[in-house]
Amino acid sequence: MSTEIEEKIFTYIATLEKTNEALVNTLKECVKLLTEFTPSVPDPYGWQEMLDTFQETIKVREMIVGEKTMH
Numbered sequence: 001m002s003t004e005i006e007e008k009i010f011t012y013i014a015t016l017e018k019t020n021e022a023l024v025n026t027l028k029e030c031v032k033l034l035t036e037f038t039p040s041v042p043d044p045y046g047w048q049e050m051l052d053t054f055q056e057t058i059k060v061r062e063m064i065v066g067e068k069t070m071h
Helices: 005-036 042-068
Strands: none
Touching: 005 042
């Protein structure tokens, strides 16, 4: 594989990682805001399930980032 193609692939991957990081940071802020509405929602169980799913998504991303920095 040529160096130029490798550079483009690495640039593409880096861009995807930055985009993913920005999306996860936005999700974290959304979870903070949505958590404030928990006392007033009509379906507390469903609401909490949604928040838990978001938290799990955030945890997975942080675990992946942690694994990458350990190598």
